[in-house]
Amino acid sequence: IQKNYKYFFSHNLVFKWKTCSELCGSSCMHAFIYFSGLLDEYLQKYGSLIPIHSDDIVEELQGIFSEDFSQPHRKVMVQHLIQSYQRSSGTAMVKGFRVNYKRHVLTMDDLSTLYGQNWLNDQVMNMYGDLVMDSVPEKVHFFNSFFYDKLRTKGYDGVKRWTKNVDIFQKDLLLIPIHLEVHWSLVSVDIKQRSITYFDSQRTLNRRCPKHIFKYLQAEAMIKEKRDFLTGWKGFFKMNVGRQNNDSDCGAFVLQFCKCLALGHPFSFSQQDMPKLRRLMYKELCYCKLLL
Structure with missing residues (x-):
């Protein structure tokens, strides 16, 4: 899947990726790779992540990977990843949108x-x-x-x-x-x-x-x-x-x-x-x- 991963290699996100792998397994590692590009896509579409809820991400990941990402520990991880993305991308708003x-x-x-x-x-x-x-x-x-x-x-x-x-x-x-x-x-x-x-x-x-x-x-x-x-x-x-x-x-x-x-x-x-x-x-x- 071709995505824009410009925030992918920030130190904080890589740490979260490793943590995600430990908690969720290899499929969750792949989910995280997709996850960063997905948030980039949302940011370009909406100008910010204001209209995005963690449940939206969970639903998207479940549709792509055919796995249950609604388990409590996975939902918590999704929330952490969103927060990490926002920190790594500044205000998480597209200037001039x-x-x-x-x-x-x-x-x-x-x-x-x-x-x-x-x-x-x-x-x-x-x-x-x-x-x-x-x-x-x-x-x-x-x-x-x-x-x-x-x-x-x-x-x-x-x-x-x-x-x-x-x-x-x-x-x-x-x-x-x-x-x-x-x-x-x-x-x-x-x-x-x-x-x-x-x-x-x-x-x-x-x-x-x-x-x-x-x-x-x-x-x-x-x-x-x-x-x-x-x-x-x-x-x-x-x-x-x-x-x-x-x-x-x-x-x-x-x-x-x-x-x-x-x-x-x-x-x-x-x-x-x-x-x-x-x-x-x-x-x-x-x-x-x-x-x-």
């Missing part, structure tokens, strides 16, 4: 907001929202994360041009991320059911957001001569959703709300799923498509 999608450009600074308990920024929110929208473009419209703040501060006149090329009343679902101070939440609009629903992983009752969206919909219906949509709207607060138990995962929850609503999937995730879902969203952004 970019993800380009339509008008979006994500840098490593943007993608790194998906690591650990960092707050997701507008760039990540907006590109991921567009991926959600583009997976079902006839049915869903995703509003830019700056839309609500502009609506709240400038009124309808501040955002009336945002939909000049789209008839939102021909959609089934509108997704409007809300960013107030340091917290993300979501308003969804079911056009057919005339319902406005507020989703918040902190389960707060922000009554102003749905009211602002209701007034926007009325103004939009009037301007676009969609008078059937002037009345009949109902507001809801969705309380039986996954609840965050920290101060940083609100953005990740909002993007998962968007994805599930758009695809018609149940909200089957919770706080404990966030590390895995953050890694998945990182990969989806790099692939420029949702991984269903």
Whole structure:
């Protein structure tokens, strides 16, 4: 297998290779040779090892060598090897790495907001929202994360041009991320059911957001001569959703709300799923498509 082994001969990795051989046998030695090149490959594909978990490596090795690498001592060795690779390759990030999608450009600074308990920024929110929208473009419209703040501060006149090329009343679902101070939440609009629903992983009752969206919909219906949509709207607060138990995962929850609503999937995730879902969203952004 032709791989790039530029980090293979670092003193630390050679030591780990010998240790790996002692613990796992000759097949594990061969696995390590493949392992270093595999991490190089991941680094070039994703710009960092942020979206990679030791289970990903174990699964890959099992597929290649037809052996069980899920044994505890082998999984521990895989984790040690990843750490050694990261130390030997500095920050384990590719300088100048970019993800380009339509008008979006994500840098490593943007993608790194998906690591650990960092707050997701507008760039990540907006590109991921567009991926959600583009997976079902006839049915869903995703509003830019700056839309609500502009609506709240400038009124309808501040955002009336945002939909000049789209008839939102021909959609089934509108997704409007809300960013107030340091917290993300979501308003969804079911056009057919005339319902406005507020989703918040902190389960707060922000009554102003749905009211602002209701007034926007009325103004939009009037301007676009969609008078059937002037009345009949109902507001809801969705309380039986996954609840965050920290101060940083609100953005990740909002993007998962968007994805599930758009695809018609149940909200089957919770706080404990966030590390895995953050890694998945990182990969989806790099692939420029949702991984269903």
